[in-house]
Amino acid sequence: MMEQAPNLRHVKVMRYVTPLREGGSMPAIAEADDDFLYVLKFRGAGQGTNALIAELIGGELARKLGLKVPELVFAELDEAFGRTEADEEIQDLLKFSEGLNLALHYLSGAITFDPAVDAISSAEASAIVWLDALLMNMDRTAKNTNMLKWHKELWLIDHGASLYFHHNWASWKDQALSPFTLIKDHVLLKYAGEVREFDHKAKQLLNVEFLKSLVALIPDSWLGDAFFESKNAFRDAYFEFLVTRMNNSDKFIKTIEDARAKLV
Incomplete structure (x- = not known):
């Protein structure tokens, strides 16, 4: 199917x-x-x-x-x-x-998620930390969790600070291999004890077909007219960035594990 x-x-x-x-x-x-x-x-x-x-x-x-x-x-x-x-x-x-x-x-009535008050499993925390390391999302910290509690469930919002390599395309290939040391500030880091186990599941779900269909959603009007020769070339770069990071996920997983070891 x-x-x-x-x-x-x-x-x-x-x-x-x-x-x-x-x-x-x-x-x-x-x-x-x-x-x-x-x-x-x-x-x-x-x-x-x-x-x-x-x-x-x-x-x-x-x-x-x-x-x-x-x-x-x-x-x-x-x-x-x-x-x-x-x-x-x-x-x-x-x-x-x-x-x-x-x-x-709009999630009417939602409240900000607070890990000090709201329980979260190691499995769910690991999935979120893995995703944010993949995306190089620097904006899920104790200062601003960008997570909501709605109908007793955890919801993720605001990924706009992710993929910051696209503000300077000249270094995008190097950034794809970044260990992403800023993960040390992630609000869920100390709860994320199963990141390496989640890595295998994530790579099965985020297959090539899905990633290609995802970057294909990016509207032409959102893509620049410099650096790459076409809109599809921009989409190809996003695709290659994600594939490269997943293929080299051990780099950011090690960073997660080393940073977490200092907390627990």
Whole structure:
């Protein structure tokens, strides 16, 4: 049976509800034409479309690994959307975000996950730490866990700081082999005692067919026009980066184990 490829719905943003003034990306709660609320990530924010690509790849990789992630959708923002917005900063953000953005289903009533209060198994912590080491996600620390507790379950959000090599494509091949020492600051590191065991499962789930179908989702309008000769060449580089990191996962697994040994 052919494996189902990841697929994202398209929605149109109808109403700007309220800003979420967290970090530098200024996401917002918005209502779409399907009557659902979403956390809208803007292409016109500080890190531009690179953050949306990281969010897309990180979120769908997490979902494939069996972790809970709010539904991701492509969100179209009309050119006239921000004209009535009174806040000039938000008005500029909306203006520069016309076109295709990314949004996550809004988990109403969710609270920030706190590992000091909320229990987490070694298996689940290991899966999350492995994923964040693969993605070189520097933004799941005690200061900002980017995890929510919703209906007594753990949900992952905000992978926009992942894949930071794509802010400087000149070094992407070297970055693919990085041991990622920043994993030492991961909020779940001390609970992640089964990372090496999870590695085998992850490589079976994240096969070549899935990874190719995932990078194929990246819209042309999110990809640059420099460094590579075509949009598909950019997608190929993301694919090669992920494959290279998985094929050399022992590098970051050793970093995880060495860092964890200092904590436990």
